[in-house]
Amino acid sequence: MQTYRLYINGEWVDTGTRYEVRNPANGEVIAECAVAGEAELNAAVDAAARAFPDWAARSYEERGELLRAVAQGIKARYEAFALAETQETGRCLRETMAHDIPATIAVFEYFAGVAPATLGETIPVPGMYLNYTRREPYGVVGAITPWNFPLWLAAIKIAPALAVGNTMVLKPAPTTPITALMLAEVMHQAGIPAGVFNVLTDPTPATLGDLLTRHPKVRKISFTGSTAVGVRVMQNAATHIAPVSLELGGKSPFIVFADADFDRALAHALLANYFAQGQMCTAATRIFVERPIYERFRDAFVARAQRLQIGDPSDPTTEFATLHKREQLEKTEFYVRTALEEGAKLLAGGRRLTEPPFDKGFYFAPTVLEEVQPTMRVACDEIFGPVAMLMPFEGEAEAVRLANSTDYGLAAGVWTQDIGKALRVAHQIEAGKVWVNCYNMIPPQAPYGGYKLSGFGRELGLHCLLDLYTQVKNVQVDLSPDYFEWFG
Ligand code: NAD
Numbered sequence: 001m002q003t004y005r006l007y008i009n010g011e012w013v014d015t016g017t018r019y020e021v022r023n024p025a026n027g028e029v030i031a032e033c034a035v036a037g038e039a040e041l042n043a044a045v046d047a048a049a050r051a052f053p054d055w056a057a058r059s060y061e062e063r064g065e066l067l068r069a070v071a072q073g074i075k076a077r078y079e080a081f082a083l084a085e086t087q088e089t090g091r092c093l094r095e096t097m098a099h100d101i102p103a104t105i106a107v108f109e110y111f112a113g114v115a116p117a118t119l120g121e122t123i124p125v126p127g128m129y130l131n132y133t134r135r136e137p138y139g140v141v142g143a144i145t146p147w148n149f150p151l152w153l154a155a156i157k158i159a160p161a162l163a164v165g166n167t168m169v170l171k172p173a174p175t176t177p178i179t180a181l182m183l184a185e186v187m188h189q190a191g192i193p194a195g196v197f198n199v200l201t202d203p204t205p206a207t208l209g210d211l212l213t214r215h216p217k218v219r220k221i222s223f224t225g226s227t228a229v230g231v232r233v234m235q236n237a238a239t240h241i242a243p244v245s246l247e248l249g250g251k252s253p254f255i256v257f258a259d260a261d262f263d264r265a266l267a268h269a270l271l272a273n274y275f276a277q278g279q280m281c282t283a284a285t286r287i288f289v290e291r292p293i294y295e296r297f298r299d300a301f302v303a304r305a306q307r308l309q310i311g312d313p314s315d316p317t318t319e320f321a322t323l324h325k326r327e328q329l330e331k332t333e334f335y336v337r338t339a340l341e342e343g344a345k346l347l348a349g350g351r352r353l354t355e356p357p358f359d360k361g362f363y364f365a366p367t368v369l370e371e372v373q374p375t376m377r378v379a380c381d382e383i384f385g386p387v388a389m390l391m392p393f394e395g396e397a398e399a400v401r402l403a404n405s406t407d408y409g410l411a412a413g414v415w416t417q418d419i420g421k422a423l424r425v426a427h428q429i430e431a432g433k434v435w436v437n438c439y440n441m442i443p444p445q446a447p448y449g450g451y452k453l454s455g456f457g458r459e460l461g462l463h464c465l466l467d468l469y470t471q472v473k474n475v476q477v478d479l480s481p482d483y484f485e486w487f488g
Pocket of ligand 1: 144145146147148149153171172173174204205206207208209210213224225226227229230232233247248249250280281282382384410450454
């Protein structure tokens with residue numbers, strides 16, 4: 001078991017009070033973390049504000065070099081990061097090894113090199129003037145992350161924000177602070193200057209987050225989490241007019257046309273529902289299958305869902321593990337029960353796994369429902385659990401209508417070999433990310449974010465540098481030999 005302190009102004013700070021972090025798969029205590037209060041929050045924001053002028057004045061190349069060193073530092077501790085992420089989230093080691101760690105490294109490497117592309121522009125204006133824009137960092141960014149992909153979701157805020165000269169105070173989710181603190185160690189060793197990056201932890205969901213998002217010296221807030229908390233974050237930010245970006249929940253559609261590559265669509269539908277035990281913002285829980293292949297797809301999906309190897313997440317062969325917390329287990333149970341009461345039919349799973357060794361965790365069997373109506377609660381609300389719903393449809397128009405029958409708009413999948421149809425449907429779907437014949441691909445080069453209740457602002461790519469982490473300054477210079485006297 002490790003003990004972690006807060007990371008403030010390049011130093012490890014103890015507060016005398018600690019809380020326990022547990023492995024959701026078995027309840028074992030895996031770390032003790034310091035409890036930050038208002039004093040530590042103020043110290044971290046002050047440190048970030050003091051570090052800002054020097055950090056912003058450094059060249060892109062210098063900051064990029066340090067971010068590249070962070071990527072190297074993560075690489076050097078690859079397995080340790082993957083194991084820590086598995087232990088704190090309950091997600092399978094084969095996922096954290098194959099996805100979270102390489103994706104995090106790629107994010108640091110990409111933003112180490114791309115920041116100089118945040119070009120300004122010269123603007124022709126009437127008269128003898130030079131008019132141009134500069135992209136300037138905001139200052140202190142307050143970053144808040146959820147528990148499900150703690151390292152990568154922190155990285156996609158840290159790397160771009162720092163690359164363009166901001167400094168940061170990060171508040172990870174209370175149950176998954178370990179990888180953020182390990183990352184602080186790596187950043188410290190890589191030579192990121194004191195105060196540029198700070199991490200605060202505490203066991204309560206809202207206390208630190210409220211303080212951070214209301215702090216007047218926090219000039220920009222970057223939030224990833226649930227829609228309900230996103231509303232609160234926006235309200236807090238309004239108290240000092242801090243711009244906010246919100247990456248929130250989802251209820252993504254996965255549309256399979258009859259001419260799709262059946263096996264690929266099936267494999268990705270399973271992944272889109274059971275990766276991370278369905279605890280993904282992009283989870284494609286609403287699977288719409290065109291009528292001619294509906295029964296075949298349904299039967300194959302159910303058979304594969306029932307074959308998933310369920311076990312201890314740190315066993316590299318495990319394909320499906322525990323949910324992250326009891327509330328999540330109870331919520332998943334509630335939605336399945338409600339769906340059945342409302343007339344849905346259970347095809348697989350639908351129950352807790354309580355036999356040893358699952359009794360020590362929050363295991364819920366991979367679940368498949370059909371005969372779900374778009375108006376049922378299970379089809380409308382984000383569940384954040386392993387509950388897939390299969391629904392038949394007929395034709396493009398119905399696919400689009402069903403896909404858009406949600407208040408969320410994060411992502412969507414479209415499966416067909418007819419590229420014209422794929423693009424027609426992709427363009428009509430109300431979501432910030434549409435994958436055609438693939439799913440859950442989130443390269444650092446491309447923008448990522450939602451429509452509707454899934455939030456606004458785009459992370460990743462040049463978009464995040466331009467829209468999230470820099471603000472525009474316009475400079476107008478008088479070049480005229482004449483001057484203009486207004487008074488007298
Ligand atoms: P959550 O909203 O409960 O918590 C997210 C973070 O907000 C945590 O760090 C929490 O401590 C903090 N928080 C809670 N109350 C706060 C407050 N009043 N002020 C400021 N911060 C506060 O979410 P979660 O359970 O950790 O994660 C699951 C949710 O995150 C799901 O809804 C999921 O869809 C969403 N998510 C979205 C994306 C995306 O990219 N769109 C990615 C991952 C997860």
